[in-house]
Amino acid sequence: MNVRLIVNGEVLNAEVTTPISLLKVLRDELHLLGTKDACEQGECGSCSVLLDGDLVCSCLVMAADAHDLPVTTVEGIASDGELHPLQQALIDHGGVQCGFCTPGFVVAGADLLERNPSPTSGEIREALSGNLCRCTGYGGIERAIQSLIEVEER
Amino acid sequence: MEIVRPQNLAGVFDALELSPDALLLAGGTDSMVLVNAGALRPDNVISLRNVKELKIWDGGFIGAGVTYARLEHSDVAALAELSRTVGSPQIRAVGTLGGNLGTASPAGDALPFLAAVDAAVELVSGSGSRVMAWDEFLTGPKKNALEPGELILGAHLPDVVPERTAFAKIGVRQAMVISIASVCVTRDRAGITTVAMGAVGPTVLRARGAEEMISGEAAPSEAALDEFQRLVSEEARPITDHRSTEEYRRMAVGVLARRALERCLA
Structure with missing residues (x-):
């Protein structure tokens, strides 16, 4: 199925066939490698993103369940090449x-x-x-x- | 994999009829850990994210989809306190009361509160609903009375929650920790006291002997508090596992109960 995400203001689409996490889609499908993959249990916070305005662990979000929701990753925190x-x-x-x-x-x-x-x-x-x-x-x-x-x- | 994201309960039941084995996905803090580890591979998922009935929090009723981030703002002290100890901000943003009930871990942080106030759990299915006491619902470690085709609608608190309530837990650090032992104590104006213990038995347990003893003490002396602490420890049924030992848990739950009671008395 197609998952449409609004990542850092940009509409991006990914094809998912399994219940993979938002983290996996961000990194492996959308090649946004700033969000890190470590524990995959919600323990370490290295995959933190804002999902619909809430700070969440993207490893605990099923990508298909984030369809049509806005996501802010670390790449969206800096703007126009300027560090936050x-x-x-x-x-x-x-x-x-x-x-x-x-x-x-x-x-x-x-x-x-x-x-x-x-x-x-x-x-x-x-x-x-x-x-x-x-x-x-x-x-x-x-x-x-x-x-x-x-x-x-x- | 197919996912449906219904807006209301009717949509959930329609989807369940088509795929009775579907994974009901709420906060995902338990189920996605299993998915990530390859231990859970649902072909069908019903997302509860948008189901509005589950998000209702109306005084004495807390919908299963209400997050701990919301419950942190409860004016019931123990409920606010326990919610603030759940995981981390990232976990509280998505983790729900229904998740604690569905997972039915003896260490679920909300469960001692539900037990201490004698909450009831409401389950719904396409053909109706049933309400059962917390101790009928929680039947064992990670076991509950949920039947296929049913989902947890929420918890009903009693009309009057005791004026003083307190929650305490202990783990290896202050955040992001599964309880080694936890406790919720309530005390009403008449002195009637309830004590529920988490992570020291196969399910959350009430310390009925300690309750009875301390409820008879209008202004408990140090000796009465000592006896209360001893009885709580005695009534715990802890085990030794990778998180702690039977001896430590037994000792800790008594100490925690005494501290929570002292906060209720302050």
Whole structure:
């Protein structure tokens, strides 16, 4: 069957014959490789996308069930070749090491700042609790988000 | 594979008639894990994403399709608390109350709450509906009373939920964790107390002896709280598995119940 997705504002079509996940379609059919494939159990958050405005694990969404819904992937977070402020802040604050988890953190962190421009430390940690990073110890990631709050307060 | 995405229950039953073995897909947090692992290969899927009857949350009725992201905003303390401990924001955005009931894991975070308030579960099929008590519905580990052709409509809470309720769980970290032990305690103005325990038995369990003992204490002393904690631990029926040991679970559920009770008394 044909699945029509509105990915980062663009209407894209994929043919699916099995109950595969949105993650698989994004990567293998649509060649959007920013969304990472790791645990496929919803545990690690590396496949985080916005589906119809909600932060979800794309590995837990059946692609056929996302028909006609808007999807924002990490590729849709940066615009016109300009990094999203969170992406730059992650670079500046050492929030990136191996980089594998980074797209998920960018999507989850940008979603947090969109909904809550001045999150507390607790709110940041809770918002990122579904994303695992095995390199940074999270400190740089949290500082990156905090740096954006300080900028906005000035 | 074929998928249908009906807008209402009538559409679900039409689809079920054509393919009785179809996978009923809601949040997908359990079923897609199986699909990804190759353990589940449905030929027919009925998506419950757009079924409006399942999304109704009207005071005492919580539709099976209501997500934990929505339930986090409940004004019933225990329901809001347990919802906030489910998985992560990504999981709560899609995970539903009906999923906990359908999966019927003894560790399902919503189940101790439903047990503590004596909720009833409503099942619907093309030929009608039936309502059963939570302990008739949950029949064993990952087993429930759902028959082929039926789906979970939602849970009915009692007309009056006790004024004070609290939920607590423990796992290896604060988020994204399956409970090693969990508990929900309710206490009404008359002191009548209920205690339901998760992940320490084949299904969620009520600690009836502890309930009876503490319900008779208008202002429980330290000694009464100690006895309450001891009785809760005694009534648990935990096992040792890859997540924890019988001994630890027994100890932890008593501690959690005492803390939840203390929050109800505060």
